[in-house]
Amino acid sequence: MKILHSLPPYTLFGSTPKYDEAKIVVLPIPYDSTTSYKAGARDGPHEIISASRVLEPYNEELDIDINDINIYTTDELEPDVNSPKAMANRIEKEVDIILQDKKIPLILGGDHAVSIGAVTSVAKFEKDFTYLHFDAHSDSRNEYSGSNYSHACVIARVNEIAGHYSVGIRSIQKEGMDYKSILFRKDMHEMSIQEISETIIKNTNDKIYLSVDFDVLDPSQMPSTGTPEPDGLSFYELKKILKAVLSKKQVIGMDFVELSPIPGFIAPNVLAAKLIYFAIGYAFNKDLQAQSE
Template sequence: MENKNYGGLESEFTAYETAEIVVLPVPYDGTSTWLKGADKGPDAILEASANMELYDIETDSEVYTHGIATLEPVTEASSPEAMSQEVEKQVDKILTDKKFPVILGGEHSVSIGAFRAFAKHYDKFSVLQLDAHSDMRSEYEGSTHNHACVMARAKEVATVAQVGIRSSAIEEKENIMPDRIFYAHDLHDAKEGNNWMYMVSQKLHDNVYITIDLDVFDPAIVPATGTPEPDGLYYREVLNFLKLINERHNIVGLDVVELCPNDINKSSDFLASKLIYQILSIKYQNQSNN
């Protein structure tokens, strides 16, 4: 893969100085506990993105014209804590430069540094988690920066809302806030249709950081993830939900994590890259280029 720019973009649209959007690959897989391979996720997303059409039909827009710079990958991997510090440093710079960060994991621990960087720039913000797992352990396997602890760390710096959850350990119950978690089975069984989307929105501050673990999706459509859980969400309901969030809030940053690509089926890679592009298209559809 020669062109490692997101979208396969040429240099006209990838210069950091003029780009409004910055992609930060973090190929870290140090704390995953079952299927390995999340460190290959960023490259797989970037490779798949080069095969997307850059015109988005739904928004009638070409968001790449706002400029999308792709940084060199974060290579710090000596510990999850050290990796988080490096991510925090780089995201802090992106925010200082008034650009929109998109972090590519890697496993979910890559998000911790991003949360802390945002806390330096926003007095109040929310972390909206889309995930199969609650990730609310205080510590796991001797680390507070394990991928199973991500939302416990988020809760230290932001308000949180958790969507699509369908797996949790008993010891996480003390950290889970019942009014801020939206279990997948409740969403599937909801008699009010999409009313749950508005209920989630009511839990969020104006500024919202979105963290998407790809295992939030049903494994029928995203099998290539570290811990594929049955009974997940589907692409259209997730996209419609994020459209509503964009209408009611200011999306300030985004990460997509836990892609474990394989050589047999590339559909998960493409879904991840397309999801990012559609979220960006939704966010920027009514904004003129700088």
């Protein structure tokens, strides 16, 4: 019997390098126990992986085949539902393994809380990095819903271990805010993409941990998030900013969080997968070029 439609393997972009050869290790974390408004980010990793398999491996803008970057996808991490803190510890242990193996972790959330365990791990291996944070929300509460490890507390926890720079913010918690480390959306309107990118480059260390909450994008293009906020970035703007910034920085870890898929509506899932494709391409195609020279 002939199979009419055969899809690539169930991995990010359908890539199947051997683990030993992997440069990037994708850790899908289907966890949204701390989401405050609309739950559903637990389905994010599955829908991103599904959408990523229908993307063309070759991209004409980057002139790369994504399979050449050696992206290995692990099994989904089983949530620890005992507490957000227990879950952060579980994520930290998994990311420790990836970093011990000298690979770059890429976490697919899940809600933003998954960042806390990942950054805690990265901080044990790397010094002097900046947590570069794209988000509509400042996520700066010290405590939320009875936990210090909620998605709303990410920046408060990150600040205890690394510097951060937040971009696209348009919904804040006034208390405890560090205005120097924020590029507000209201101010970005007055700036060119180049000025935005230069501001980010100037305010971050050479090494960055990239955290993208998909709600930094405008809900018209990215309606599939638990806490949408009007007046977000377009896909094109975010892509251009990432291109300018990531090509100048060393990316030591990444997460892409808060995709909360709407059943039957696949366009935002494909957008999410393609944004990850570009982010990886911008961050790592310089390494590929160096290899081939």
